Amino acid sequence: MNHITTVAIVGLGSRGKDAYAQALKAMPDKARITAIADTDPAKVREVAQAFSVPVDRCFDSAEALLAQDKLADVLIICTQDRPHVPHAIPALEKGYDILMEKPISPDLQQCRALLETAHRTGRKVVVCHVLRYSPFYRRIKAVLDGGVLGELQAIQGIENVTYWHQVHSFVRGNWRNSETTSPMFLAKCCHDMDLMVWLTGRNCVKVSSFGSLGHFTPDHAPKGAAKRCLDGCHAKANCPYDAEKIYITNPQTGIAHGKDDWPCNILALYPTMETIRQAIETGPYGRCVYFCDNNVVDHQVVNLEMEGGLTVNFTMCAFTADGGRTTKSMGTHGSMIADMSRNTIEVRPFDGEITLYDFNLKKERMTGHAGGDTVLMEEFLDYIQGKTPDGITSLDASMESHFICMAAEESRVHGGMCVEMEQIRKA
Numbered sequence: 001m002n003h004i005t006t007v008a009i010v011g012l013g014s015r016g017k018d019a020y021a022q023a024l025k026a027m028p029d030k031a032r033i034t035a036i037a038d039t040d041p042a043k044v045r046e047v048a049q050a051f052s053v054p055v056d057r058c059f060d061s062a063e064a065l066l067a068q069d070k071l072a073d074v075l076i077i078c079t080q081d082r083p084h085v086p087h088a089i090p091a092l093e094k095g096y097d098i099l100m101e102k103p104i105s106p107d108l109q110q111c112r113a114l115l116e117t118a119h120r121t122g123r124k125v126v127v128c129h130v131l132r133y134s135p136f137y138r139r140i141k142a143v144l145d146g147g148v149l150g151e152l153q154a155i156q157g158i159e160n161v162t163y164w165h166q167v168h169s170f171v172r173g174n175w176r177n178s179e180t181t182s183p184m185f186l187a188k189c190c191h192d193m194d195l196m197v198w199l200t201g202r203n204c205v206k207v208s209s210f211g212s213l214g215h216f217t218p219d220h221a222p223k224g225a226a227k228r229c230l231d232g233c234h235a236k237a238n239c240p241y242d243a244e245k246i247y248i249t250n251p252q253t254g255i256a257h258g259k260d261d262w263p264c265n266i267l268a269l270y271p272t273m274e275t276i277r278q279a280i281e282t283g284p285y286g287r288c289v290y291f292c293d294n295n296v297v298d299h300q301v302v303n304l305e306m307e308g309g310l311t312v313n314f315t316m317c318a319f320t321a322d323g324g325r326t327t328k329s330m331g332t333h334g335s336m337i338a339d340m341s342r343n344t345i346e347v348r349p350f351d352g353e354i355t356l357y358d359f360n361l362k363k364e365r366m367t368g369h370a371g372g373d374t375v376l377m378e379e380f381l382d383y384i385q386g387k388t389p390d391g392i393t394s395l396d397a398s399m400e401s402h403f404i405c406m407a408a409e410e411s412r413v414h415g416g417m418c419v420e421m422e423q424i425r426k427a
């Protein structure tokens with residue numbers, strides 16, 4: 001019989017409670033949650049009940065949990081971006097192996113300190129670059145490695161953030177200001193840069209980038225805009241960012257259409273018409289998008305030169321109706337278009353038959369980052385239990401995407417100057 005891995009989780013929000021605790025629920029023969037921490041007592045109560053975590057193993061902060069002797073085999077870190085490393089280092093010193101949400105840290109020195117501690121303690125650290133684990137991206141990797149496209153020359157990628165996701169997370173929400181969280185490209189696209197390194201099998205040599213906060217600023221506020229959407233705003237009718245539309249009436253996201261999961265469950269732990277309306281009336285998610293304390297970009301383009309001259313051009317943009325990523329890979333013998341919003345991959349050899357992979361046929365594997373959340377958890381537990389799953393990624397490998405994102409930000413704030421990756425790796 002398999003050893004049952006014991007798991008502690010710190011941060012019981014969208015990722016800790018709704019993604020990973022749920023993934024663990026489906027794997028009772030592999031793992032059991034034995035300790036939890038969150039600063040919100042209601043979240044602690046909910047997870048404690050759902051997973052029968054004893055009261056003396058429930059804590060009101062990660063710091064309080066980490067002040068105890070080691071309480072589990074592994075620690076899953078799902079707190080906000082900046083405390084990841086301050087939570088991870090003491091955990092490694094106590095002997096936990098770690099599954100850690102991305103980004104590792106927006107601070108290069110913190111990234112290095114974590115790497116040093118992981119090497120010294122010999123503990124395992126896996127960063128949640130979930131897309132690597134999805135069947136969708138694994139198919140893209142298999143096509144590229146299979147050689148049907150010939151020699152890969154260029155990739156063009158787009159991260160379609162979606163207009164309402166942008167304002168939810170990056171204008172009104174937790175990732176709106178790089179002083180308290182991360183620069184947008186690190187927060188949103190460290191996944192994509194991780195994919196570019198993995199898919200091409202090459203390291204990045206040079207980076208340049210342009211981008212800005214082009215729209216969500218006071219000077220773009222329409223005439224008659226109020227500071228809060230429910231405070232008699234006269235611009236409401238023509239505003240797609242109106243909080244009432246996003247959280248109440250939008251068929252994709254609104255509580256009036258029974259959408260009580262993300263993003264509504266970020267406004268209220270138990271979303272109902274009443275709790276959502278109250279959150280919009282009084283909380284941060286009811287603020288006018290033109291009058292928030294946000295500073296992160298809403299569009300950015302990043303160019304990479306990879307080893308051997310392969311080029312990558314990647315755009316992250318708020319202003320899209322659909323979400324997901326679109327990736328076009330171009331080789332000497334063919335090209336491939338992968339579209340996450342349609343769940344399809346089309347492979348077109350220049351002198352052969354077109355192959356279409358349609359993941360709609362396996363819909364259940366496409367939830368949670370195209371199925372990546374669940375596979376990541378399965379493979380992480382296998383790794384902890386002594387196996388070496390093919391896809392598992394080392395902390396050293398995950399650092400590379402962070403170096404690229406930091407180089408992109410360095411370039412962007414310096415007007416698009418070319419940044420040599422060696423400078424960032426050694427900084």
Ligand SMILES: NC(=O)c1ccc[n+]([C@@H]2O[C@H](COP(=O)([O-])OP(=O)(O)OC[C@H]3O[C@@H](n4cnc5c(N)ncnc54)[C@H](O)[C@@H]3O)[C@@H](O)[C@H]2O)c1
Nearest residue numbers: 011012013014015037038039061062078079080081101128
């Ligand atoms: N892998 C991915 O694709 C992916 C997707 C979304 C978010 N993330 C990352 O995951 C992390 C968590 O994001 P989220 O969406 O779950 O955020 P969230 O705000 O929903 O959850 C964070 C939780 O941490 C709790 N918390 C804050 N301080 C704490 C402390 N000192 N001790 C214990 N708990 C504390 C909060 O109360 C909250 O419940 C972020 O770093 C984010 O960037 C990763």
